[in-house]
Amino acid sequence: MIIDLVDTTTYSIEDALTAARHRMGGPAVGKVLTLVIVTTEADQYDAVRASAEASREHPSRIIAVIPRGSDEVTRMDAEIHVAEAGPGEIVLLRLYGLLVRHAESVVSPLLVPDAPVVTWWPGFAPERPGVSCELSFSRGPGITIVRLPTAFGSIAVARPDGRVATLSRPGEPDRQVALHRRHEAELIAEELRRLEPDDVYREALQRWPQSVVVRGPLSMI
Numbered sequence: 010m011i012i013d014l015v016d017t018t019t020y021s022i023e024d025a026l027t028a029a030r031h032r033m034g035g036p037a038v039g040k041v042l043t044l045v046i047v048t049t050e051a052d053q054y055d056a057v058r059a060s061a062e063a064s065r066e067h068p069s070r071i072i073a074v075i076p077r078g079s080d081e082v083t084r085m086d087a088e089i090h091v092a093e094a095g096p097g098e099i100v101l102l103r104l105y106g107l108l109v110r111h112a113e114s115v116v117s118p119l120l121v122p123d124a125p126v127v128t129w130w131p132g133f134a135p136e137r138p139g140v141s142c143e144l145s146f147s148r149g150p151g152i153t154i155v156r157l158p159t160a161f162g163s164i165a166v167a168r169p170d171g172r173v174a175t176l177s178r179p180g181e182p183d184r185q186v187a188l189h190r191r192h193e194a195e196l197i198a199e200e201l202r203r204l205e206p207d208d209v210y211r212e213a214l215q216r217w218p219q220s221v222v223v224r225g226p227l228s229m230i
Contacts, residue, residue, distance in 0.1 A: 012089040019118040022087050026098060029091040040098075042125045042201065045116060046073040049132065050103075056131040057099060059193035067201040070121050071099045076109040083107045085115055127201065131193075151190050 010032075012025050044064070048056050053073050060071045083106030090099040100119060104112060120126055147153045150171040157164045162179030166186075174188035 010091045012087075012091075014087040014089070016084045017087050018085070019115050022089065022100060022119060025087075025089055026091065026100075029089070040068045040070055040121045040124060042067060042069045042127055043119075043121045044069045044071045044197075044201075045126060045128045046071065047112070047128065047130050048073060048075060050075055050077070052131050053101065055193070056129070057101070059197055060129070061099060062194035063197040063201060066198050069098075069201075070119070072116055072119055073099070073101045074112050074116060075101060075103045076112070077103050077105050079106065079109040081105040129197070 010029055012029060014021055014025060044060055046053070046056050046060060053075055057071065057073050060069075063069075064071060085105070085108055086103040088101040088103075090101075092098075102112075102115060104115070108115060147169075153169050154165060154167040159179070163177070164179070165177045166174050166188075167177070168174035168188050171190045172188070174186045176184045176186050
């Protein structure tokens with residue numbers, strides 16, 4: 010079922026979701042999280058499709074935030090997809106005018122209560138990631154090299170072809186590692202299995218003051 014709402018509000022969207030479930034004869038289905046996708050109109054189709062596939066393993070409400078233009082009249086259009094079978098709910102929010110700068114104000118009321126919130130940037134993430142790093146861009150595919158500088162030299166994982174990586178460590182011979190790129194749906198599903206803090210990963214990153222990542226147009230490991 011697809012519901013289009015033009016120049017709408019979050020209250021109307023929530024009412025439409027509830028009404029759709031009732032019309033289909035299905036009770037409210039438990040969801041384990043809310044997945045927020047911040048994307049563009051050009052990228053939203055692939056991102057939403059991959060997220061919908063991942064939601065088969067992790068029932069979720071998917072909210073795609075699509076900024077359209079900050080110089081237009083302030084309004085919000087919504088496109089709601091409710092699956093006839095399964096717990097999936099997809100809400101596409103197209104924002105115009107001042108709402109482009111205040112997307113959190115329309116996303117917050119639509120979050121699944123008492124459930125984790127995961128945000129995904131399919132294209133370019135914010136300029137300040139979870140760790141200080143220097144970014145540069147290559148032709149890809151995806152991430153082509155990650156380099157961790159240390160006092161004894163750099164540790165690097167280089168994968169220019171998207172299939173086989175070379176692990177380089179100071180004082181050690183290079184090692185070939187099979188590291189094939191996977192589809193977005195597989196990556197999202199795996200990430201959603203691990204929503205708790207990764208203490209080991211955090212401690213490892215904190216050992217280096219700065220990391221270097223070289224990536225292509227789509228940062229998909």
